[in-house]
Amino acid sequence: MKISNRVQSLRGSATLAVTARAKALRAAGRDVIGFGAGEPDFDTPEPVKQAVADALRDGATKYAPTPGSPELREAVAARMREHNGIHCEASDVVVSVGAKHAAFEVVQCLVDPGDEVVVITPAWLSYRPMIELAGGTVVECGTSIADCFKTTPERLAACMTPRTAAVIVNSPGNPTGATYGRDELEALAMVVAAHPTAVLVSDEIYEELVYPEIDPTASAFSPGSLPALADRTVTLNGLSKSMAMTGWRIGWSVAPDGEGVVAKAMTRLQSQMTSGIPTFLMPAAIEALRLQPVESPRMREVFLGRARLVTELLSGIPRLELARPTGAFYAFPDISACLGLRSPGGRSIDSPAGFAEALLEEADVAVVPGEDFGEAARTNIRISFACGDEQIRTGIARIATWVDSLS
Numbered sequence: 224m225k226i227s228n229r230v231q232s233l234r235g236s237a238t239l240a241v242t243a244r245a246k247a248l249r250a251a252g253r254d255v256i257g258f259g260a261g262e263p264d265f266d267t268p269e270p271v272k273q274a275v276a277d278a279l280r281d282g283a284t285k286y287a288p289t290p291g292s293p294e295l296r297e298a299v300a301a302r303m304r305e306h307n308g309i310h311c312e313a314s315d316v317v318v319s320v321g322a323k324h325a326a327f328e329v330v331q332c333l334v335d336p337g338d339e340v341v342v343i344t345p346a347w348l349s350y351r352p353m354i355e356l357a358g359g360t361v362v363e364c365g366t367s368i369a370d371c372f373k374t375t376p377e378r379l380a381a382c383m384t385p386r387t388a389a390v391i392v393n394s395p396g397n398p399t400g401a402t403y404g405r406d407e408l409e410a411l412a413m414v415v416a417a418h419p420t421a422v423l424v425s426d427e428i429y430e431e432l433v434y435p436e437i438d439p440t441a442s443a444f445s446p447g448s449l450p451a452l453a454d455r456t457v458t459l460n461g462l463s464k465s466m467a468m469t470g471w472r473i474g475w476s477v478a479p480d481g482e483g484v485v486a487k488a489m490t491r492l493q494s495q496m497t498s499g500i501p502t503f504l505m506p507a508a509i510e511a512l513r514l515q516p517v518e519s520p521r522m523r524e525v526f527l528g529r530a531r532l533v534t535e536l537l538s539g540i541p542r543l544e545l546a547r548p549t550g551a552f553y554a555f556p557d558i559s560a561c562l563g564l565r566s567p568g569g570r571s572i573d574s575p576a577g578f579a580e581a582l583l584e585e586a587d588v589a590v591v592p593g594e595d596f597g598e599a600a601r602t603n604i605r606i607s608f609a610c611g612d613e614q615i616r617t618g619i620a621r622i623a624t625w626v627d628s629l630s
């Protein structure tokens with residue numbers, strides 16, 4: 224069978240590939256430490272699970288409205304109003320199969336062939352394929368470890384052209400853990416505001432994981448709350464990272480453009496893709512939103528401790544350079560000093576992919592190579608610290624020993 228050109232040229236997710244390889248090695252009896260997966264190791268809070276059991280018992284097994292039940296859309300809108308300062312109504316909300324689905328739909332709805340989308344890189348590796356599938360062109364606004372992986376209004380402005388359809392901002396960011404301050408985000412938003420046709424897509428999936436204890440300026444500010452850009456911002460969020468609900472696949476977009484144009488377009492698209500998320504998940508999502516003010520800060524405290532531990536341990540490895548993570552659960556060290564060296568197992572380390580493969584095969588530690596996160600990520604690896612302290616200590620000790628043995 225012939226596979227379409229569109230899909231033939233699509234790369235699979237490197238993150239999921241590393242996770243699958245680590246799983247396979249573990250199944251074969253190897254003691255692999257996994258720093259690959261971007262998912263919290265906590266379990267979903269019990270009352271959320273109970274809500275699903277109750278909903279199923281009560282017969283919530285039929286089709287649900289495509290953009291989400293009215294109650295869930297209102298619960299999301301209430302959170303976005305109260306927590307994020309975004310003036311929105313339930314009709315501006317579309318609930319989808321994770322924030323990934325929301326991002327895919329937003330790009331499909333905003334981008335035409337020939338349009339440009341500015342992505343601040345290193346960036347989540349799914350943005351590029353989403354944009355390219357829509358026929359758009361990615362314009363990378365590259366950052367470096369020296370800037371703590373943050374861009375400036377001047378550099379963003381230099382990437383904007385009359386063909387810019389959207390700018391994607393993701394703070395706290397995957398894969399770098401970089402988190403902007405409120406002033407910095409406002410300044411970036413003003414650059415977008417100055418381009419009347421550009422839309423700001425603010426991916427706030429890690430908003431609950433910000434560490435002002437590490438960098439006092441780091442903030443979970445939502446640019447969609449700024450009047451200058453309120454009707455031209457699409458905010459993405461969901462329950463995966465903040466409520467340990469990655470497997471539930473619940474995310475959403477909020478686009479208060481005044482007429483519901485984006486929400487209606489996304490609903491139309493979704494009605495031809497997946498329809499609504501499972502009906503019995505709607506009450507559970509409402510329960511998760513109710514618990515979020517208590518549960519997410521509790522998890523954040525644990526991640527803060529891990530962010531400090533990872534920073535301390537990685538900073539002790541002379542051949543790695545690190546910008547300390549100030550949000551999310553990722554560290555993104557630079558491995559330039561290892562490139563061109565040879566591993567104890569005889570592999571030449573010529574790229575992050577080569578580094579990651581050799582590290583996994585020879586030291587049983589899974590990390591994600593930087594290449595797929597953008598041009599600005601070609602000398603980095605991503606370490607996800609969504610795992611326990613013991614695992615972090617053991618895994619980074621293995622990395623330290625292995626990196627030291629490169630010659």
Ligand SMILES: Cc1ncc(COP(=O)(O)O)c(C=O)c1O
Pocket residue numbers: 261320321322323324326347393396397426428461462463464469472473474
């Ligand atoms: C920046 C970013 N946005 C969106 C997502 C997707 O989240 P979800 O699991 O809700 O689809 C991820 C997941 O890794 C992410 O890192």
